[in-house]
Amino acid sequence: xxxxxxxxxxxxxxxLVLQDxxxxxxxxxxxxxIGRNGCGKTTLIRLLNGEEKPDQGQIAIRRGATAGKLAQIxxxxxxxxxxxxLQRSFAEPLRWQSRLREMEMEMASPDAQQQEAAWNRLLxxxxxxQEKFExxxxxxxxxxxxxxxxxxxxxxxxxxxxxxxxxxxxKTKVGLAVLLLQKPDILLLxxxxxxxxxxxIEWLEQFLQGYDGTVLVISHDRxxxxxxxxxxVELEDGEAxxxxxxxxxxxxxxxxxxxxxxxxxxxxxxxxKQMQESIKRLIEWGNxxxxxxxxxxxxxxxxxxxxxxxxxxxxxxxxxxxxxLQLQQKDRSGNQAVVLDRVGKxxxxxxxxxxxxxxxxxxxxxxxxxxxxxGKSTLLRIIxxxxxPDSGSCQLGSRAVPGYxxxxxxxxxxGQSVLQYFREQAGLEEGxxxxxxxRFLFYGADVFKGIAKLSGGExxxxxxxxxxxxxxxxxxLxxxxxxxxxxxxxxxxxxxxxFPGTVLAVSHDRxxINRLFHxxxxxxxxxxxxxxxxxxxxxxxxxESAAQSAKLxxxxxxxxxxxxxxxxxxxEAKKHASVSSxxxxxxxxxxxxxxxxxxxxxxxxxxxxxxxEICSDxxxxxxxxxxxxxxxxxxxxxxxxxxxxxxx
Numbered sequence: 001x002x003x004x005x006x007x008x009x010x011x012x013x014x015x016l017v018l019q020d021x022x023x024x025x026x027x028x029x030x031x032x033x034i035g036r037n038g039c040g041k042t043t044l045i046r047l048l049n050g051e052e053k054p055d056q057g058q059i060a061i062r063r064g065a066t067a068g069k070l071a072q073i074x075x076x077x078x079x080x081x082x083x084x085x086l087q088r089s090f091a092e093p094l095r096w097q098s099r100l101r102e103m104e105m106e107m108a109s110p111d112a113q114q115q116e117a118a119w120n121r122l123l124x125x126x127x128x129x130q131e132k133f134e135x136x137x138x139x140x141x142x143x144x145x146x147x148x149x150x151x152x153x154x155x156x157x158x159x160x161x162x163x164x165x166x167x168x169x170x171k172t173k174v175g176l177a178v179l180l181l182q183k184p185d186i187l188l189l190x191x192x193x194x195x196x197x198x199x200x201i202e203w204l205e206q207f208l209q210g211y212d213g214t215v216l217v218i219s220h221d222r223x224x225x226x227x228x229x230x231x232x233v234e235l236e237d238g239e240a241x242x243x244x245x246x247x248x249x250x251x252x253x254x255x256x257x258x259x260x261x262x263x264x265x266x267x268x269x270x271x272x273k274q275m276q277e278s279i280k281r282l283i284e285w286g287n288x289x290x291x292x293x294x295x296x297x298x299x300x301x302x303x304x305x306x307x308x309x310x311x312x313x314x315x316x317x318x319x320x321x322x323x324x325l326q327l328q329q330k331d332r333s334g335n336q337a338v339v340l341d342r343v344g345k346x347x348x349x350x351x352x353x354x355x356x357x358x359x360x361x362x363x364x365x366x367x368x369x370x371x372x373x374x375g376k377s378t379l380l381r382i383i384x385x386x387x388x389p390d391s392g393s394c395q396l397g398s399r400a401v402p403g404y405x406x407x408x409x410x411x412x413x414x415g416q417s418v419l420q421y422f423r424e425q426a427g428l429e430e431g432x433x434x435x436x437x438x439r440f441l442f443y444g445a446d447v448f449k450g451i452a453k454l455s456g457g458e459x460x461x462x463x464x465x466x467x468x469x470x471x472x473x474x475x476x477l478x479x480x481x482x483x484x485x486x487x488x489x490x491x492x493x494x495x496x497x498x499f500p501g502t503v504l505a506v507s508h509d510r511x512x513i514n515r516l517f518h519x520x521x522x523x524x525x526x527x528x529x530x531x532x533x534x535x536x537x538x539x540x541x542x543x544e545s546a547a548q549s550a551k552l553x554x555x556x557x558x559x560x561x562x563x564x565x566x567x568x569x570x571x572e573a574k575k576h577a578s579v580s581s582x583x584x585x586x587x588x589x590x591x592x593x594x595x596x597x598x599x600x601x602x603x604x605x606x607x608x609x610x611x612x613e614i615c616s617d618x619x620x621x622x623x624x625x626x627x628x629x630x631x632x633x634x635x636x637x638x639x640x641x642x643x644x645x646x647x648x
Contacts, residue, residue: 019238068184403472456483549607
């Protein structure tokens with residue numbers, strides 16, 4: 001047993017947060033801690049980490065076990081660089097390494113060599129310390145840092161940056177890397193995926209699947225929970241309910257448990273009612289009898305005692321309140337909601353993306369994918385007209401009314417309450433405003449809470465309340481599920497399924513993307529691409545493409561060149577066929593297939609150019625560059641033709 005909680009109770013002021021929490025976690029288990037926002041998950045993590053003490057009950061951690069918690073606010077001393085922060089996990093081995101260097105210098109000095117006793121003492125100390133250094137993985141410090149940092153998307157280019165200059169999300173990512181490098185016996189993770197892109201999330205999943213220690217993770221990422229956890233602890237109404245399964249199994253088991261509990265509750269209520277009626281009749285008979293018969297009263301009292309001792313089945317709540325989000329539009333837009341025509345954007349010498357061309361049509365739901373810093377939020381701001389592209393153009397369609405949910409923290413303390421902020425944004429009277437806010441779980445005194453004191457989930461719900469009132473026909477959402485609990489995420493998904501307008505969303509929530517989006521825009525390595533399908537299909541095709549590129553890179557240059565020429569010939573034939581039939585309009589599927597084929601050729605040539613055997617072959621590189629230029633020209637021509645036909 002690694003962790004054991006027995007009847008734990010915790011108050012925050014006068015508010016009872018944890019009422020009767022009991023569960024245990026064994027060594028090597030990976031456990032998901034789930035529940036609605038405000039149910040006490042973070043409080044429980046703090047109790048397990050020793051930062052707070054329970055008001056009642058007992059928490060037992062195995063003696064000698066080390067626990068590591070992912071802090072929400074990362075701190076650093078002075079001007080520490082990112083690499084220096086990462087090295088914190090190896091503070092003791094690095095001190096040993098420094099001492100080993102000192103002893104090497106001492107042993108190399110002529111004085112030490114002349115004194116045999118001093119030499120032998122240094123040699124024994126050196127050997128002992130070297131064994132400890134090796135056992136602690138001292139010779140693998142740099143490799144370990146590089147493996148964890150690159151897996152989480154912390155590039156070498158960030159190593160020399162001042163830690164204090166990083167954004168909140170970047171600091172959290174570095175803090176997670178430090179924690180994983182420490183390899184504690186118990187990992188306590190609070191929403192570790194919130195600031196990670198998809199590649200980093202998938203890497204973290206694999207890391208935790210092979211982790212030797214015990215893991216307790218708070219997460220609302222359903223895909224992540226399914227991949228990682230084998231046990232679920234749900235906090236509900238101040239109590240802990242245990243499920244020995246992953247998230248999908250938890251959903252099934254919970255539904256079954258609630259239905260059985262409701263049936264038991266109904267059966268017990270029927271029995272209680274019968275006992276109460278029997279007690280009432282016995283008392284009436286005892287009072288009516290002449291002379292009075294005390295036996296009726298004794299039987300009634302005995303039955304009442306049995307009723308009082310009965311363990312009452314708690315009435316289950318089959319459907320809990322979630323935010324009531326109902327997205328409607330005042331008027332539909334034209335058929336083309338957004339038109340991108342060879343849009344490019346750079347910051348200084350860094351190019352985010354170039355040649356982004358695509359038409360987002362009315363009623364489509366499209367997800368925008370890419371790593372952190374790839375330019376996704378920048379592209380959204382270009383679409384909204386908040387930024388100007390360096391090349392190309394972006395236009396909103398006729399009658400398009402955008403509604404934007406930005407990825408932003410809670411604003412500074414300007415003294416506004418939830419009610420004041422909502423009334424100002426929506427232009428409503430107080431009574432109507434309070435009614436609308438109640439739909440988003442702001443009840444009673446909650447509406448007078450300052451917006452600067454809202455949690456991330458509360459702030460997102462408040463902005464959705466404003467967005468719903470605006471009634472846009474083009475929803476542009478930047479990480480809309482961040483900080484929302486699972487119930488709120490499901491309410492958002494249901495609302496978007498019913499929304500008749502157009503949706504463009506940036507998200508790293510794979511469950512959310514798979515359920516709602518059937519078209520993906522991707523920004524990868526500065527290239528903008530379009531993919532028809534959900535995330536699972538995209539991931540499958542991406543893996544196939546990577547395998548094909550690796551195969552081509554390893555194939556003989558002549559064979560690869562012949563395959564490239566065959567593909568180029570096929571594209572040229574398709575181009576001529578397209579020109580000859582220019583009087584006939586093609587379907588969107590035709591253009592998507594043509595562009596995908598052209599971009600596939602481009603990716604193939606890029607893979608060949610990156611092959612190690614090509615780097616020193618200037619003649620071959622020149623040939624491949626010509627092929628790449630021709631393929632890029634073909635891609636651009638197809639996009640222009642597609643956009644021109646769409647405008648007809």
